[in-house]
Amino acid sequence: MKHPFPARSRALRALAATIAITSAAVLTGCTAGAADDRTVLTFFSWSNEETMEPVIAAFEKENPDIRIEFSNAPPVAEYISTLQNRLGSNTAADVFVIAAENKTNLIEGGFVTDLTDEPFMDVASEFNTATYASPDGKAYGLSLSSWASGIVYNVDLLSEHGITEFPTTWDGFVETLTTLKDAGVVPFLESWQGFPTSLGSSVGLANFEAGGTVDAEIFAGKSTFEELWTEPLTPWQQLFEDGLISPDVVGLKGEQVRDEFAAGRVAMMTAGPWDIGAIREANPDLNFTFAGVPQKGGEPFFTGAASPGYAINSKAKEPEAAKTFLEFLASEDGVRIFQEKTNDMTTTSNYTPTIDESLEVPFQALLDGKFYLPMISWPRYQDALYTDLVAQIQLMAQGQATPADVGAALDARLAQESGE
Amino acid sequence: MTLIDERPTETAAITTRTRAARWWTSPMSTNGPTFQADRLKIGLFLVPMLVVFVALFLIPLVQSIWWSFTDFNGYSTDAAFVGLRNYENVFTDPSMLAGLGFTLMFTLATTVLITALAIPLAVTLDRAFIGRNFVRAIYFFPAIPSVAILGLVWGFILNPLGSGALNSLLQSVVGIGPVPWLSNSTLAQLSVIAVGVWTSTGWHAILYLAYLQSIPDDYYEVARIDGASAFQRFRYITLPLLMPAMTVSWLLLMTGGLKVYDLPITLTRGGPGFSTFTITQTIIQNGVSQAKYGQASALAVIFMLAVGAIVAAQLIVSRRLEGRLS
Structure with missing residues (x-):
């Protein structure tokens, strides 16, 4: 059967062909007058474009022959899976972020370039560089900042109940919680849907006092989680038993706790530098400041870690441009622009950050090395251990597990992961 | 009267369908060159679907089965054959066992509750009343936004403070x-189930409503004349004629329930403890976060077989019920 409108059919075919050719040209970038001779450096970040844009703009201005092609995925799981897929298909960016969660796989898989002898690494702090180094000491990530989280407290609310100085001892902390609870004030909240600052600081102090090598000993089979964790967790379990902390913490998200604090409905919560802006925005009149987490038998301590670093793909298409970019990121200008945009606590030797006055105490803790985060300190199996850790501490808060059970569960998981 | 008018139409429809089926299957239809050409054209139309099926389902499936026997970590392409080790590990993982328990509880509870609520709701929405379309839209609304967003909203509603x-x-x-x-x-388990029921009841009610509207009014008219009570009309007319809808609804609820991930993860992140942990969460955590693609693939293969078995059993039961009730 013949088509009734052959002329129209030809016209349609011609139109389809035109559309196809135009689309192909657009998709492949073959448009007249759009030639760009600049070297294209690909950069995959877990910060969004708005955060990285000032640094990228400054870099491109200083290096007019290099253009950065930016892409990002939000942390943590989505970033890691996207990077995994790109590495597996040989389409990963020249520069990408190396984090605690993927550093072992990236280093052991040979996906990142050894940066040990690069001059720009000299400005990075020893701690930050060691965080993203292999067991033999080779550096694979340029980490410019660190973070520390502690307790923020409502200064006016505590003063109203006669507490003019934040306690620095455990007994003083318990007394403060009791005073506030008796007065009908919710004394303390934090989210236990992840690993909380309170426990991180207590385990951190135990590790610090033992010389900071406990995790290495655990993974070497010379010690156990049960030995390290039972004692630091016990006082916190007691707070739940005494009703000074509500088991509701296991069902709260971080932003819900922050909203309660900003609204003046809770006297204390744990927080990091990222919470400052949100609290000020929600309640500009709130008088609050940071303190370390009081500890039983020791000085106040913080939870914290080196921020993720920048790594160069071992199969980078533009390795020299990648090094130039990292060199700029580590320069005084690069660090300053980055810090001004993110308010991060930068720890490089070439720039002293101007930080929010409420963050002076945690910043000092960073300088003193009084912070700890187990997931960074563990050399392997971070996510597997973390999943069990969060589940076990939630059971502890509900009175269904003891501190010893938490440690024992981690030991069992480590044994399973190690194939023992 | 209406019945008599409709009968020829129904017969005509059946005749058309029978003819179409006969055309497709009859050996006679393959003889003529026009029929051959038409079949080729129809076959060509199916090619894109086949390509999508092979590229997005068959190849990943075969790949997952192969990975389940290797130590593939998602990074290195050098994966070593490890036999059944991944399958052994799956059954000793505490999060997997906890995930299995809650996943089955969620699936069973949502299937029963949604069915129990959606059918009466559909019957109510089938009646004539002012603002009926608006009320239908209200009940259908929870099915529109992403479940992850609903989970976040319900997280604030169910805030324990x-x-x-x-x-x-x-x-x-x-x-x-x-x-x-x-x-x-x-309470966390019950909350996740309750929100799951809330998000899907309206959608399934609309599904039942579509089937209800295909039941001729004459059946009810005749039953009324014969003195059947409202319950009897529901039991002997509505329910048997809704059985095909129930089969579809149960199939969707069972497969959706067994794959549940976004609702518990946004409401509770799997906690407290492992109480709302799901199988899909375990697969994603093993594969992505812990870089154990091999083990995650083993779990995915076992899960796929289990889902297939459960759904097959459900279909057999549904068909038998359809036969018994109709």
Whole structure:
């Protein structure tokens, strides 16, 4: 059967062909007058474009022959899976972020370039560089900042109940919680849907006092989680038993706790530098400041870690441009622009950050090395251990597990992961 | 009268369908060159679907089965054959066992509750009343937004503190103290199930409604004349004719329930403890976060077989029920 409108059919075919050719040209970038001779450096970040844009703009201005092609995925799981897929298909960016969660796989898989002898690494702090180094000491990530989280407290609310100085001892902390609870004030909240600052600081102090090598000993089979964790967790379990902390913490998200604090409905919560802006925005009149987490038998301590670093793909298409970019990121200008945009606590030797006055105490803790985060300190199996850790501490808060059970569960998981 | 008018139409429809089926299957249809050409054209139309099926389902499936026997970590392409080791590990993982328990509980509870609520709701929405279309739209609305967004919203409603939306309401209306909706293991499980039921009941009610509207009014008219009660009309007319809809609804609820991930992860992140952990969460955590693609693939293969078996059993039961009731 013949088509009734052959002329129209030809016209349609011609139109389809035109559309196809135009689309192909657009998709492949073959448009007249759009030639760009600049070297294209690909950069995959877990910060969004708005955060990285000032640094990228400054870099491109200083290096007019290099253009950065930016892409990002939000942390943590989505970033890691996207990077995994790109590495597996040989389409990963020249520069990408190396984090605690993927550093072992990236280093052991040979996906990142050894940066040990690069001059720009000299400005990075020893701690930050060691965080993203292999067991033999080779550096694979340029980490410019660190973070520390502690307790923020409502200064006016505590003063109203006669507490003019934040306690620095455990007994003083318990007394403060009791005073506030008796007065009908919710004394303390934090989210236990992840690993909380309170426990991180207590385990951190135990590790610090033992010389900071406990995790290495655990993974070497010379010690156990049960030995390290039972004692630091016990006082916190007691707070739940005494009703000074509500088991509701296991069902709260971080932003819900922050909203309660900003609204003046809770006297204390744990927080990091990222919470400052949100609290000020929600309640500009709130008088609050940071303190370390009081500890039983020791000085106040913080939870914290080196921020993720920048790594160069071992199969980078533009390795020299990648090094130039990292060199700029580590320069005084690069660090300053980055810090001004993110308010991060930068720890490089070439720039002293101007930080929010409420963050002076945690910043000092960073300088003193009084912070700890187990997931960074563990050399392997971070996510597997973390999943069990969060589940076990939630059971502890509900009175269904003891501190010893938490440690024992981690030991069992480590044994399973190690194939023992 | 209406019945008599409709019969020729129904017969005509059946005749058309029979002819079409005969055309497709009859050996006679393959003889003529026109029929051959038409079949080729139809076959060509199926090619894109086949390509999508092979590229997005068959190849990943075969790949997953192969990975389940290797130590593939998602990074290195050098994966070594490890035999059945991944399958052994799956059954000793505490999060997997906990995930299995809650996943089955969620699937069973949502299937039963949604069916129990959606059918009466559909019957009600089938009646004539002012604002009927608006009410239908209201009930259908929870099916529109992403479940992850609904989970976040419900997270604020079920906030276990006294300032949580539901707790504030209960305090002001009933005078009871804060209920730990998401911070108590049992209540957290019930909360996730309740939100799951809330999000899907309206959608399934609309599905039942579509089938209800295909039941001729004459059946009810005749039953009324014969003196059948409302319950009898429901039991002997509505229910048997809704059985095909129930088969579809149960199939969707069972497969959706067994694959549940976004609702518990946004409401409770799998906690407290492992109380709302799901199988899909375990697969994603193993594969992505822990870089154990091999083990995650083993779990995915076992899960796929289990889902296939459960769904097959459900279909057999549904078909038998259809036969018994109709």
